[in-house]
Amino acid sequence: MLNIDPLAYLRIISHEDYSLLATAVRTILLPAEFAYAAAMRLRNLAYDLNCLKTVRLDIPVVSVGNLTLGGTGKTPLVAWLARFFRQHNVRVTIISRGYGAASASRNDEAKALESLLPDVPHLQNPDRLAAAQVATQELATQLIILDDAFQHRRLARDLDIVLVDALAPFGYGHVFPRGLLREPLSGIRRAQVVVLSRADLVDQRTRDQIRERIRPLVPLADWAEVRHAPTLLVSAVGNHLNLEGLQGIKVAAFCGIGNPEGFRRTLKQLQYNLVDFRVFPDHHAYTRQDVHTLTEWLAQIKAQAAICTEKDLVKIGLDRLGNIPLWALRVEIKFLSGQEAIGNRLGTIMEKIRLRPDPLFSAETG
Incomplete structure (x- = not known):
């Protein structure tokens, strides 16, 4: 099997690397x-x-969920x-497969x-049906949100949102x-809502081109556009800092995301003032050596x-790397368009919940 680091792999498949290799x-x-x-087409069929x-x-x-590997911004939308x-x-329960989690841990x-x-x-x-049964039977949940589940078709859903x-x-x-x-891209036909994430990072012409390519595949789906809006900086010990707090000084950044x-x-x-930017593989499990390497790099x-x-x-769980303070950027979903349409979809689901007996109340009275 070819052993290619993630960044080199992306340069190859995106045609950024034109070398013979x-x-x-x-x-x-x-x-x-x-x-x-072909296997995915047969499975879907x-x-x-x-x-x-x-x-x-x-x-x-x-x-x-999404159609592509890597990060599309599912976590802020969830x-x-x-x-x-x-x-x-x-009462909501989130269920996910747990990709990238260590044994008996969470990702x-x-x-x-x-x-x-x-x-x-x-x-x-990994058995999301089993997790759903725990949620319904032990947690008396009223609604389940499946995280990263567009290709998981074993559990029927009332709303499929694709980013x-x-x-x-x-x-x-x-x-x-x-x-x-x-x-294959044709799989997006299963979606009822398509959300264009990070829409603010491209121009309107590009947004329109993306929508026009998707529209024939899902003509009845609702369309929304969102941005990932930074809100504040947080530390591992719970401290907060305004976004302006790092302006005017030398900042280095790193991440291990999709x-x-x-x-x-x-x-x-x-x-x-971003003086350097370092990338780790998606879901990277930081080790003591990684922390040491990052500390030396910052110095x-x-x-x-x-x-x-x-993420x-x-x-990492530290608020400093050596003498350098470590902050994480907190982002939230902000709708540029389509929020009302999604709200209507969620309102329909709310009606279904209201019409059902509350399982917690039923358990208490039973």
Whole structure:
């Protein structure tokens, strides 16, 4: 198997690398892409024809997912949805597969969501149906949010939301491993809502082009555009700092997420004096050696502060790297368009919840 570091791999599949070796690698990956795409088409067809069975729960299920590998901004949208339902006194449970988690532990998404949503349980289990049964039977949850579940079709859902990253909307035009698509683009037909994330990082013409390519595939789906709005800086010990607090000093940044370019551009928008930027693989598990290396790096470039994402901070768990303060950038979803349409969809789900007996009340009276 080819051993290629993540950044080199992205340069190859995106055609940034035009070397003979990169061209050879792209050619080698084509048969694997064909086989994987065919397998996904057959799997989807099996579900469409009911050869593979789906299970429908007695409570509503909302899925948030995407068509591409890497980060499209699902976590902020999951947090926004959970807050919406909690504000309406709905008991919510988030369920995810737990990709990248160490044994008997939780991954970075779960840890980050826990800090954002302390009153929302988050169950991680590769068997999401089993997790859903725990949520319904033991937690008396009224609604389940499936995180990163567009390709998970075993659990029926009442609403399928798909995020498309404005910076790399179509996975470089190929299915994995030749590109970043998890399945052929036609799979987006299953979505009821399409959300263009990081829409503010591209111009209106690019947004329109993305929408026009997707529209024929899902003509009845609602369309929304969002940005990832920085709100404040947080530390591992719970301190907060206004965004302006790092302006005017030398700042170094690092991250181990699916879309590091989105993070870098956000920092650029904040007008930070970014002296260096370091990238780790997605879901990177930081080690003691990593912390030592980062500390030395910060000293060498004479940085006065370090900044990462919340997903990185929850795994490092330190508020300083040597003498350099470490901050994480907190971001929230802000709608540029389409919020009313999504609100209407969520309102329909709220009606379903109101018409059902409250399982907690039923358990208490029973």
